[in-house]
Amino acid sequence: MMRRLWSRVGLIPRFGIVIVLALIAMHLLKDEVMVRFVPPPQIGLYTRDWLAERTLEAVRIAQATEPQRRAEVLKALNSEWIAFTPLAGPAAVDANPPAPLASLRTLLENKLGDTVRQVSVFATPLEDPSQAISGASVMIKSLPLLADVVRDDFNEEAMIIGRMEIALELPDGTWMAVIEPGRELANMRRLRNLGVLMIGLGLIAALSVLGAGMIIRPLQHLAAAADRLGRERELTPVRKPEVPELDAIADSFNEMQRRLKRFVDDRTHMLAAISHDLRTPLTRLRLFAEFVKDRQQRAQVLNDIEEMEQMLRESLAFASDEARHEAHSRVDVAALLISLCDTVADAGGQVWYEGPNHAELPCQPVAIRRAFSNLIDNACKYGEQARVRLTEHADAIEVTIADRGPGIPSEQVELAFAPFRRLEGSRNRESGGVGLGLSIARDVVHGHGGSITLEANQPTGLVARVRLPKPR
Structure with a gap:
């Protein structure tokens, strides 16, 4: 049921559905899935007075504690909003901090008085708290908060910061730091942000491939059917695609195949019927010719009748359905050419x-044998000799048949392929033939999806070049 309904949905709604699904998946990935593995950073709201008082309390306790036990004692003062820790060495001091940080440092210096030697405040402005790595804080002067912290993210009234650290030098020369807790998840949050990006790109790529496949797959089926039609000349119906917009293309292609098949079959059957029906009157003419008393005239009449019968045989072969309905099978083209060359040489x-x-x-097999046989026979008849060369490529087999005859002018090459055309100015009149050899060869080669060309040979002669593609 669902498949039937989906097949009625057009391309534009399908792409809309894919885009909506991608957006929903990205939202769920970012706000639901990732949060379960890596919790979002906490956002703390601090007043400067409260921060100064807590810092002063921690400094007094640190001074009253031996340096060896200072880390343990300070750890007991930690809460979910603030943490205290001793530093191994001196911290860097920013001589010219921004105005909001300078104001905070001045406040701390006034509150702490002589309990510290110097104070250094570090903070990083933050535009999007949800993307914070170590946490986010909103630092205000006092309550109630009158500033718009969304619009004024780093000013005298309020600061939105992503990382805060206050370094204090105690009178004994040691240093301690006031930091925000939760930094142990900083690396995990970095991986989270990178993972959301990479998974999102992969999801978009997968949905893009899915959307493109909706168009590409029916077109690939159409191209494969066209390739089979060019090779086998049999009806290769394209199955109805599951996209309404492409139904008309499939129907038009199938109808085109039927019309072409009907057109070719009608012309072929008509030619075959005419050629067959002419055999009976020719047979009667041959009988009547036997009663001609003049021996020379009788020989001339019989010769004309023989030439007409040869034309009919060639026409029947050209129009025969046998080659067109012949099944495809794997043929050793090299062995076939060697056999044909041996026959001609014998x-x-x-x-x-x-x-x-x-x-x-x-x-x-039969059609290909006939095509190459015609080309080799033509080279031997009109060009004195034939040099056959086969070259196998990754995508095709190429065969060249070169002779040493007078050749064909470049402007008459296309005429040489026309049925019943013999280029008497370049070929020997006494060599026989009715002008169907090249036509049959090209018909067979084109039926296999290949190409055949005639080129000038150096220093003299003609080269027939046949290229037969390997099936994809």
Whole structure:
């Protein structure tokens, strides 16, 4: 039920839901989850008079205690708001503190009098108390508080500070400090703040990937279906995506496949039917030609009939559905080329093979064999010899077939692939053929998602370059 409802939600609401979920998750992470592991820093409200009185009390007790027991005694004075501790060495003294700190130091000096030699006050202004590491304090002159501590965060009336330390030099030359408690969690809070940042970035990245996947996955299915359609020429319906905005794209693609298939099948069947139907009258013409008394005329008629029958055979092969419906299987293209070269060489042709002994590729075996056979035969017929070279790349197999013939002008290369076109100015008229060899080869190569080009060979001749991609 939920899946059906989700499939009706469009892209814009989906992205809105993802963003809202990200904000809720960040809020819960920061204010609920992390607080359970690391408590937030306490925020103390101090008056200067109270601080001075507590400090004076601690100084008097410290002076009346032996230095060896001073740390233990001062620890007993600690509370959840203030802590006292002896220092191992002298503290640094700020000669020109800000005005609010100078005012606080003057107050302490007046209150403590001769019980201390010197007083040093350190404080760090704080804009956001929730991000404090060691704690936060609001220091005011006296109650009632009339200052706006949110707006006036560091002035004479009120100070919002994130770290406070008062260093006092006692008459005997030792030092003690007045600090805020809770600093033992400072490192944990630093890790907390860093953890919130890193987890938040990871959460946003994960939700971004999820949102992008809503668009990318249907498009990947569409690209895979288009790739299969280009290779196998069979209907590869795209399943209906779970995003309403992409439904129209999937439906249009599936309808386009059906129209293309119907268009190609109709033209192919029509050509096959015409070629097949012409065989019967040609057979009758061959019988009638036998009754021609003139031997030379009879030979000419029979030769014309033979040429027409060859054209029909080539046309039927070109339009045959057998190759288009042939199943794909793994073929050793190198072994196939070696076999074709051996066959041509046994028939007296000059052909050589260069390349590895094995190179497998999923393809239609009969169709690929016919394509390479046509290219090698053309090279031997019109170019005297054929030099076949196979190169295997990471993403494709490349085959070049070079000859030493007169070649084809660059402006006529595209015409060479046209069905029933023979470039008589560059090829031998007596070599036979009806101009379908290159058309069939390109049709097969394109059906496998590959490419075929004709290039000039140096110093003379033609190079047919076939590139067949490996399936992704």
